[in-house]
Amino acid sequence: QAQVAEKLGKSRPYIANYLRLLGLPQPVKDMLENHRLSMGQARTLLGLKDEQALVKLAQRAVKENLTVRQLEQLVAEQNQAVKPAKPAKKKATAKKPAYVREAEEQLQSRFGTKVVMTAGKRGGKVEIPYTSDDDLTRILDLLGVKFD
Secondary structure (H helix, E strand, O other): OHHHHHHHOOOHHHHHHHHHHOOOOHHHHHHHHOOOOOHHHHHHHOOOOOHHHHHHHHHHHHHHOOOHHHHHHHHHHHHHHHOOOOHHHHHHHHOOOHHHHHHHHHHHHHHOOOOEEEEEOOEEEEEOOOOOHHHHHHHHHHHOOOOO
C-alpha cells in the first residue's frame, strides 16, 4: 500500500480506503463507479454486517440522497438491531431507576448510538461511544459543539 501510494502520489490511508471498497457487493460498487454513491457513503456502508441490508441501504442512500452522517446513523441503528442483547447487561439495566433508563433511551434515540448512564457516590457519568471521526463529528454537531 505504501509503495502504491508513493507511486500515485496519494496517502497510504487513501489507498487503504480504496482497497476496502473492493469488499463491497457488486451492485454497490456499480453505484460507486457510476458516481451515484460517494466514497464517503460507500466507506460508511462497509460498517454494515448484513450484505443484503447493505445493498438496500445503498439504494436508499441514492434514492433519498442521504448524507454520510445520515447514513452513519442508519448503519449504527441497523447494527444495533442485529446485535443480540447480553443478559448480564439487562440485569444491570433493570437495577437502574426508571428515570435513568428513560433518559438513556431518549439519548440513544437522539444520538443514534448506545448511551450508558452510571451513577456514583459523587455524581455520575454519561457515555456516548462513537465509531469514527465522522461519527464523533455527527454527535458533537447534535450537541451543538463548534470549533473555531
